[in-house]
Amino acid sequence: SSELTQxxxxxxxxxxxxxxTCQGDSLxxxxxxxxxxxxxxxxxxxxxxxxxxxxxxxxxxxxxSSGNTASLTLTGAQAEDxxxxxxxxxxxxxxxxxxxxxxxxTVL
Amino acid sequence: QVQLVQxxxxxxxxxxxxxxxxxxxxxxxxxxxxxxxxxxxxxGLEWMxxxxxxxxxTTYAQKFQGRVTLTRDTSTRIFYMEMxxxxxxxxxxxxxxxxxxxxxxxxxxxxxxxxxxxxxxx
Numbered sequence: 001s002s003e004l005t006q007x008x009x010x011x012x013x014x015x016x017x018x019x020x021t022c023q024g025d026s027l028x029x030x031x032x033x034x035x036x037x038x039x040x041x042x043x044x045x046x047x048x049x050x051x052x053x054x055x056x057x058x059x060x061x062x063x064x065s066s067g068n069t070a071s072l073t074l075t076g077a078q079a080e081d082x083x084x085x086x087x088x089x090x091x092x093x094x095x096x097x098x099x100x101x102x103x104x105x106t107v108l
Numbered sequence: 109q110v111q112l113v114q115x116x117x118x119x120x121x122x123x124x125x126x127x128x129x130x131x132x133x134x135x136x137x138x139x140x141x142x143x144x145x146x147x148x149x150x151x152g153l154e155w156m157x158x159x160x161x162x163x164x165x166t167t168y169a170q171k172f173q174g175r176v177t178l179t180r181d182t183s184t185r186i187f188y189m190e191m192x193x194x195x196x197x198x199x200x201x202x203x204x205x206x207x208x209x210x211x212x213x214x215x216x217x218x219x220x221x222x223x224x225x226x227x228x229x230x
Contacts, residue, residue, distance in 0.1 A: 030215070031212060031213075031215070031216075033215050033216050033217070035153075035217070037153075042203055042220040042221065042222060042223055043153065043203075043205075043217070043220060044220075045216070045217060045218050048213070048216040048218070049212065049213070049216070054218065084152075086152065086153050088153075088155070088215045088217075089215050090214055090215050095167060096155065096167065096169055096170075097143065097155040097158070097214065097215045098155060099145075099152060099153040099154065099155060100152075101152045102152040102153070
């Protein structure tokens, strides 16, 4: 079982806003990171250190955190944003890395 | 440019071992950990372990401790993941990826290899 919990599937209408969440006790102490994965591709980093966008991530993606929950917000979803999204962080011990189970985002 | 290039697909029989390589280039080797992550068909990402390229020290997920060995050759900048006693449940795509050698960024995987499909079948 994963120490980070994500909703298995979420849908959003084209152009609307959606928030994906990642819940776990380790998030009280460590940063969350978010990845986007499309079929047949390796994951791609979209948010690091909870709220920072690497170059190449559109500014419609934003990250935040409160307590034991990290969030990835997509403002104005586009068709190309349809993908699986994974969060990760260090585990509660701080010595290992753990991934959430992933959220399949569908853009309607 | 940063590149992580993995070895090709493998087909193994149950009980066998597999060795997957990851050739790195385009960055300062000592500044980044190398991690291994796997993904079974239709399932999520699973962290396996990491190696400190400077000293070769390793950390493994408990699930893989004793069955996976991570090594590196700094002269060639190639990292290796060896897994023994394979079963059908080890059928997956195996990725190498890197994170900065900073405590705060240990789980920030900014570049990934293309993945190596390992199929375990009798």
